[in-house]
Amino acid sequence: MKQLLMLLAALLAGCASYTPKPLDPAVQGSAFGARSLDAPELKQFVERSYGHELSSWPPKAWDRSMLTLAALHFHPDLDTARARSQLAQAGVVTAGARPNPTLGVSLQHNADASVDQSPWTYGLGIDLPIETAGKRTYRSERARHLALAARFRENEALWQVISGVRTSLLAAYPTDVLIRRQHGLQAEITHLLERRFAAGYLSQPELTQARITLNQITLTLAANQKQRAENMARLAAAVGVPVKALETAAISFESFEQVVPVSALPSDAMQREAMRSRPDILASLAEYEASQSALQLEVAKQYPDISIGPGYSWDAGAVKWSLGLSLTLPLLNRNEGPIAEAEAHRKEAAGVFLATQTKAIAEVELALAGYGHAVRLFHIADALLRDQNKAERAAAASFKAGESDRLAWLSSRYETVTAELARLSALSQVQLTLGQLEDALRRPLGGNVLPAAVEQAVTPKPFNNREQP
Template sequence: MIRCAGAVTERAKANELGQSLVRGFTTLVLLLPLSSCAFQSYQASDLDPEIVAKLLSERRTALSLLRQEQSRDQAGALSFAEAADLLRTRSPALGQALTRYRSAVIRAGIKTPFPNPEIEFGPERGFAADLASPRWSGFFSFSWALPLSGRRGDLDSVHAAQAEAAAIDAVGTLRELYLELRHRYLHFLVASEREQVRARLRDAAALSLRTALGLVEAGTATALQTSLFRLEHARERTRLLDARSERQKAQSELAQLLAVQAELLQAPALSSAVKGPKLSNPGAIERKLLEAWIIDHPQLQRLRAEYEIAERQLRLEISKQYPDLVLGSGLSSETGDKKRVLGLSLGIAVPIFDQNQVGIAEARAQRQELRSQYEALVHSILAKAELAAKQLTLHREKRRILEKEVLAAARDNVSIARQSLEAGSAGSMELLDAERSLREIEAELLEARLEELEAGAELEQALGRPLLQLAGESSLEDSKWSDAEELNKAAEREKTAEGRSER
């Protein structure tokens, strides 16, 4: 900085510059330790792929040891209660949500600081009127910008809203994973049940084929009739392979969600694992009840949290349009003279042109966009829930007809064919045909049960709440999937696991 002085006296000393610089440097040396007390040091945390892979492999295989310590009603069968515990302690998706939650809490816990003050010092050079007597002196200045609006508090409010949104996201992720667990668990049970039924149907088809071959040798059946049973036996074998493939896929999907090895999971009997739906008539859900249920839908809760962030962000952008008050002071000396000059100043930017118009407009647009998304999502959830409820009613009625009427009629046909064979009014081929028809209806009934359970799972996911009562569940309104205390416990478990992995 160069300043021109009107006159330079002969009394200026050559050491004025040195003294001024020493004073400024001394002040800076005294202030820096005060600020450096809060400085943080860097600590490296390497991501070793071999260690991570080894740790995750050990966690995936640890279920076998856990099963040796726990007792079960069915040896080796995975109960839903155990699957829910594994989800809370092992789910990678839940771990990611908890990590985001902790990060947001840490950021919200740090209050927005005041702006840092600024210090300037340096030399000034003065010139005499005849440009023949240059002199040097030093200057020192201090300035501090103080926000006039509540911008700091508004920014803290935004961070707090983001922490609340992260907590809502973690709880929503927990609930969504719980519903997804129910879906995959039911799919695994039904797929295992289908494989067992297909194995029984294959054995029954093999028995019918052997019987038909015996009838051919006895001369009471033709080769064409025998070829039909041979074809059915081959088809049942291929259907069993398809059922086994579907069971392996369902087993793998469930293991992926629980972060365990698929071979360690075994399904209990479907009849003992599912108690039945809570709704007696899902198609007759009242509109008010449906609307009340979707209020707690995880996706809607997330959007409401994002809308609250947008509200606070708009408040922050509005507060940014007000300028800061700058307090300043300066100390300098007259060139060539011993007297010192102390100056105090107040400065403020006049917001004539820049009033943060862009930031405010974007914040308002973001708020309106979230409102539109929320309304669209409500319509979508209502439509999906209504359709899923109607589909569940239809699939339930289909299963009831097959179970109460069609299956009963097929069993009666087998009984009549057996009685006719004993009375001599019908042949063995009629009995075999009736048994084959019964097997097809049993397979069709199994598929109808699968469709009913799938429709129930879709209704659960549409409403964001459980409806089917599974064995091991104390209540469908289990608060541990939405309670903040459970979330904190899950966060502590995740933090402990990370600490072990670092060691």
């Protein structure tokens, strides 16, 4: 008995212990409010991402690349995705664990024992469960596929953060400078027209139209300022920092100034390769394989497990050995219900995979078709702006030569600003469609946006059914 107690104490000593980690909303909120883009830990993360030390910190301008790295450091969705991946990895360990044997000790006292016999009977029994029909293998395979799916979902969460920064940064592109110029020119034009109306050289409807235009631009400017503030708040949320962290940062929009030629877009072969490496497609495929393993497990459960129970007893001075064998008899059911459920889950997983793949193909085709038209519209708007610049220079020369009045020159300048806004709107559509194509392919286009290590993490290798998580 003493040896048995020592064995139990040794086994309990190897058990894991629980350490509480309470969350304090006030502390978490204060920590979020204290986040800043010049944090030393962010600098260390950026240096690890690029693989070298930075010569200066913080950077002079926060462009798309640097803001994306900041989001990869701060954004809470990535912590959630990593935790889910770790949970699935732990599930692999759980699924592969073998059932522990059961130890039983018995003690009996015989009140009618004779004087020459011991009234005590001591018994010791061990129950050894044995899984049959490969249940542990199927269970482990299912857990392994779910761990792969969780890892691919982590890659997907990584891309969603990258995409969120791009979308929010593009939405925050400043247009207020052009609108202010337009407002100032329209105010001058309206003032000149008021003077002409007062002198009797202009009709009331013409002056009214000018005032309506001025009022519309005033409202547009106010709405633009509101939208700008909201977009900066969305950008801060996409990065994972409070709005005040961006107030003193110099945001660069240079990455949106260049238009990627249609000829530079991925070829059909590259598109097919991207479709094979999209993390959401790979996750759906891994989840389908997990459903197959789950069905195999339920089929295997038709065959009962075996339990072997060797025992030892000391009965009134006599030593006795015993050997027991037990199993569940499949008489009332043969696991038909769980098998049917597993088959339905497999059909559902197959449908999810097909829907995900079809959606991805449609996203690529839609973005490619839209990008070509958006680029053509941008080139038209760019050509119109060049023509208007020439017309403005001619109007300025004519005004200086005394061949035209100030109103004609102001009107030409106003048309130039309008053409610049039209070009900017066309450029925004180009970048918006390019972002949709990036989302469809799950990879940046048009230059090195991220360090190579980060791009490799975003784009996982194609699914391998024998891959270990």
